[in-house]
Amino acid sequence: MEEGNQAMKLYSHPMSSCSRRVRLALNLKGIKYDCINITSTNHPELLKVNPMGYVPALVDGTIVISDSYAILLYLEEKYPLHSLLPQDLTRRAINYQVASIISSSIQPLQNMTLVNYIGEIVGPEEKLPWAQLHIRKGFAALEKLLMKYAGKYATGDEIYLADLYLAPQLDNAINRYKLDMSQDEFPLLIKLNETYSKLPFFQQKPKNQNHPD
Structure with missing residues (x-):
């Protein structure tokens, strides 16, 4: 190959x-x-x-x-x-939007480098609220965006680009930043996270790891 x-x-x-x-x-x-x-x-x-x-x-x-x-x-x-992209142009555009929202409006603002900097200049007690605020804002947009297009996965019944972005971000939000995701606020994202968490594909660890000196 x-x-x-x-x-x-x-x-x-x-x-x-x-x-x-x-x-x-x-x-x-x-x-x-x-x-x-x-x-x-x-x-x-x-x-x-x-x-x-x-x-x-x-x-x-x-x-x-x-x-x-x-x-x-x-x-x-x-x-x-x-x-990584569906044939349907509308769903393809939704995948691009999900990737953009996560990569430009969520992930950079909850990056550990920035979160730690917030802790240094404002106070360590502000680190989690800062990350949670920006994750929640992005998730609210994603919940609305995906409502019409989701199937088993984010934009249908196949794994696409949106899922590759969404699964790690959900894991970060819930497990690293302790975001309280209520069923009333994020019913679709909770459902998708449950699907991802049950599939071995999304749980795979890095393979063939080398640890440079």
Whole structure:
């Protein structure tokens, strides 16, 4: 499948929702890859492929891509099997919107770097409220957006791009940031989270982990 039968390298972190999106896509498409577990943004090996020091970063032969959205679009174009996007243009647009809301309006504002900074300049007791505020606002938008399109999964009965973004974000919100999600407020997101939590596919851990010195 890969050029020269050489596996891709994914620089990842187990707690990174951005990395988890990419791991889910690679697994969904059945792409062979080596997962290199990075625990420091200053790690020299990571800085060689992404000077920003962020994960995920994908190395495919001579091609290096950072940013989860760019990686996912690259994988979709190179490996169209098990498409991340539905054929229906309306549902395809909804997938793009879900990915955008999570990647631009939720995830950056609950990123641990920013949350810890809020704790430093305002006070540690403000960290959780800050994250919860922005997650809740984004989830309210997603609940309304998906109401007409959800099936077994976010935009139908197949796993698509929206699910790859939504599953890690729900996990972060509930387990890391202790967001109280009531049935009255988020009935659809609760249902989707229950579906994700029961499927081994969404629980997969990084495979072929290497731990650089």
